[in-house]
Amino acid sequence: MILINKNSFTKHSIYLYFLLLLILTGGCNTQNKSVLSEIDFGKNVYVFSPDMKMEHIQHIADSVYVLQSDKHSEFNENRFALLFMPGEYNLNIKVGYYTSVAGLGQTPNEVIINGGVEAFAPPTYNGSVLINFWRSVENLTIVPTKDSTNVWAVSQAAPMRRVHIKGNLRLHDHGAASGGYLSDSKVDGKVDFGPQQQWFSRNCLWNSCSGGLWNIVSLDVLGAPEHQWPERPYLSLEDTLLIREKPFLALNKKNELVVKKPLQRKRMHGISWLNSEDKDYTEVNIVDFYIAHSNLDNSKSLNAALQKGKHVLFTPGIYKLNESLQVTNPETMLIGIGLPTLIPENGNAVMEIADIDGTTLSGLLVDAGLQKSETLIQFGTPESNHNHNNNPSYIFDLFVRVGGYIQGTTHNCLTINSNNVVIDHIWLWRADHGNGAGWDLNKAASGLIVNGDDVTAYGLFNEHFQEYHTVWNGENGKVFFYQSEMPYFVPSPEEWQHDGTNGYASYKVAENVNNHEVWGMGIYNVFFKSPVIVDQAVETPSHIEKKLNHITTIWLGGNESSEVRSVINGKGQSVNINNRKAVW
Known part of the structure; x- marks a missing residue:
């Protein structure tokens, strides 16, 4: 033994x-x-x-x-x-x-x-x-x-x-x-x-x-x-x-290893599997997947597999990519088991998904690389305008970090240009501790930029970025649950100002947006290093204010003179050492 x-x-x-x-x-x-x-x-x-x-x-x-x-x-x-x-x-x-x-x-x-x-x-x-x-x-x-x-x-x-x-x-x-x-x-x-x-x-x-x-x-x-x-x-x-629930590995009735992909449901009630039937899933045999290994694969081999129409299953490991993975075939699945980690090497994105139907990203961890990227994952291009309502792309359990493992840097983590994308649980994190964590080290402006219309997010966690954490430019966005902690180590109030505004709101909806809805927001601040002042936790057009439901802001600690002055657009109570919680 x-x-x-x-x-x-x-x-x-x-x-x-x-x-x-x-x-x-x-x-x-x-x-x-x-x-x-x-x-x-x-x-x-x-x-x-x-x-x-x-x-x-x-x-x-x-x-x-x-x-x-x-x-x-x-x-x-x-x-x-x-x-x-x-x-x-x-x-x-x-x-x-x-x-x-x-x-x-x-x-x-x-x-x-x-x-x-x-x-x-x-x-x-x-x-x-x-x-x-x-x-x-x-x-x-x-x-x-x-x-x-x-x-x-x-x-x-x-x-x-x-x-x-x-x-x-x-x-x-x-x-x-x-x-x-x-x-x-x-x-x-x-x-x-x-x-x-x-x-x-x-x-x-x-x-x-x-x-x-x-x-x-x-x-x-x-x-x-x-x-x-x-x-x-x-x-x-x-x-x-x-x-559409997250795809999963399973042995089917024929004893074949497959990825079971649940069908999309609207106005869904209850648990998907309690009374499920075969018709509630599509099955993709494992032979239709390219099984990726971090010690063998690189951008070239992975892109070759994608061009052949293969799905990709990333096995546990760390994948260093010197070029973006190009996803151009509709309904491609890129799934990970064991938290496989993708890292760009040349300031590239790790993945660029064309403006196509039905792609799936799930179970992946992405680290920003040493060379600055513009974005780390991108859906569509700025010109994207297709309607994917009948077959949207889905993101499940995607975790992106800047710093912590290495001193990474990027302008933004996840950019969604395509319409109708559905997010089901993501955490975008500029590291507040670990390797390469510091105000002038792991630089990153934003976690999420949404330019597409009709994008929905269930479970959006977005923390410690240096400008707006979330920027929503598309119409008809819907978010169910938002959590954000502002950056800890802002050097001084003067260094965190823009356009006559003190600090950056965590959540920004563009002025030209007509319709946007959110339910359940928690935005917190801990400014350890300086007496930072932030004018508002959330910034939106005035006509959208009432469509953001149940916002909580919390002063967790830090510099005793720091303050977030309002919940949204100068309205709602401030949070500071004397009033640690405000709601809207």
Whole structure:
């Protein structure tokens, strides 16, 4: 038996250990093994079968967690995906940085974990999970064995999707938390938000809930609290106007590995998988995907695959791209497992999507490169004008950061020129800590620029940028949940002024826009370095003011003379040391 200890463990030893376990235990069952043995997912994707010995699977999961949970893990280069074939498992899985846990069933009920799939605060953080980022769990059932409660104590960029919890769900570790995202999930018991500053849930079912501080938004959630804002932080809305759930890997009825792509639904109610049928999905066989590997692939090989009409599945790793990936074929899917990371090398965008129907981006992490880019991901061009209402492009679980891993720089992170694009959970983050983080180091003006019409966002997180965080120029934009923290280390008030205005609003709607709607905004400030003054948290044309619903601004701390003077367009209370919260 190979023993793995904390001091000698590496990602390569876990791979060798896993291979040995497959030999010793017989690995996957014969039928499924033949399906998966033809697919090279690389050394950081682990596929488990219920006929493996549970103690061996547990050892692998624990070893990955050791590697991905210490103080050096937040910006390390390891990436992992733990995939579970249909069946029942007795495991307690802790999920650390850059780790994805997913079932391969057609519904969450086909993969059952008795024990837990959990995320906790680092041992020395006194329960704080303010840096518990970049991890995920999806498409499985959890039967929690400790107090009938599964703990998923996370902040941004840690989605839980398509999960059935046969018990309670606790979203904190008894300390500070800044989450979060939950969708298409059922919790048989109670959801405990605890001290979560904010949280967005969509199309879920739970028995009851409690807790939360400022901005708890529930969209089409059965069991969500009654609307009690602003006395309590709850905003509960009924209709999901338009959604196509995130595609997922699964073994189909023919025992083929496929990507199941749910159909788009309008005015959707409830969870997609409770009574789903085959007709509710399209299946794309894995042979239609180019399986990308960070140690083998580059811009040239990936673009060649895209030109041949292939979809792309990025396996865990870090991909350095000296040219933009050009997506020109309608309905192309670019999906990641294990938080694959794309980095531009020559000031290019990592991806440019033509003005086409039905593209999908999901499960990707993008880092700004050392050379400044104009934007990192672009949909369409400034001249785009096609109507994609019947087959819009979707973005799922996209995380973009500037700094933290390297001293990156860009003007903007995500630019949407195409019409009808739907965003379902993104976090755009100019790093406030980590490598290359500083006012004059990881420079980035904005996180999101929307020029297209009829763009919808569910769960938009956008933080620490140096000018407007979000710039919306298109018509008929709709946003359900917005969270933003202004930059921490502005050198002086004089250095953060423009056009006679003090500071930059977080959210900017252009003056020529006629219609724009938002529900549930939380905008916070912590100006550590200087007495920064910001005239307003939100800036819009006056006729749109009343269409921005339930805005909360918070003065979290910092310089005692700093202040955000109004909520929107000079209206609403200021927030400062004497009045830490304002609402609109």
